[in-house]
Amino acid sequence: MPQIEEAQPKYLQIAHYIRDQILRGDLRPGDEVASERQLASDWNVSRPTAARSLEALKQQGFVEKRQGSGTYVRGLDVNRRARELYGRARQTGKIYTPGEYAVITSAGWMDAPDHVADALGLAGDRRAVHRRRVTKNQAGPLTVSTSWFGPDVGERAPRLREPERIQEGTLLYVENMTGRRGSYAEDRMCARAATPDEAADLDLQPSSPVLVVYHVVYDLQDRALEFAEATYPPNRWAFEQGYPLT
Structure with missing residues (x-):
């Protein structure tokens, strides 16, 4: 056993x-x-x-x-994961550390792509709210990410549809507005070439390698609450995990 x-x-x-x-x-x-x-x-x-x-x-x-x-x-070139962002938001009410900030490049209703609709369980009506952002610090861009929410969340959390920053982070805001609390999350990762938009936003050469993470947050009833797609530049440590060998 x-x-x-x-x-x-x-x-x-x-x-x-x-x-x-x-x-x-x-x-x-x-x-x-x-x-x-x-x-x-x-x-x-x-x-x-x-x-x-x-x-x-x-x-x-x-x-x-x-x-x-x-x-x-020590000074570390580390891309922080979603769980570190959530932990900071819950503890401090602010998702970013001093010197970091997000530029919202697009927000509002949009028909969800197939992989987003599948992750959020959208059937029939594929309308969803998206928020695309570029996170930066004094050294330059750190990541490009897009969060997606189903229509029920989009209607009850109107600031998601506006291009202004949400200081406490989107997930904490959604939890407060909808009463649905994030319970656990799953990440899927792959490496690929950057799209032209990603390369421009991350100050990379065309087709540079990037790490892409599909991140799904589930609520206490195991329903998908948020789908996020994040793109990280190369040459920065992005994920760290320890585990026993026996």
Whole structure:
């Protein structure tokens, strides 16, 4: 019979908690990470366990130790995933970190393409609300993404149809307007050549390789709430996952 996995070791739980803070943008490059003493107190663990968590983060490339000073977040070229964006929005009410912003290039009603209609379960009437955005920071464009919502959501959440930014993020806004809460999500990924529009928006050469993610959020009744298609440029780490080998 299949066996339920044991809980992760305590030091990994601590390391993953700090890693998620870094990926969400709560801890930014140059910020100091809690000391061994502080981690041991906060998590009620021994100093060696706290030290091992920081060493794991160092080996994974997330932090660096400075002699006589402390442990600090390294500068990382990382594209944050939807789950990091959601986590930040729920905690702070803002989906982007300081210095990041989105330009809404198009919004409103549109007939959904086949893959969007299938993901949202649209039958007959394929009308859906879309929001296309380019996310940027001071260094330039980070990603191009389009969110799609079915007609019931589009009618009850009118700001989705307007080209102004939604500070708390589309999902949190939709949850507040419709009462439907996101429960879990599924991602499908592939690499392909950028379309002409994607290459222009991401400042890439024509047909440059990009990573494309199809992201579906389901509510508590397992109904599709949002479909998003995100395009990431090359040469940035986009996804990180740890898993046991036994």
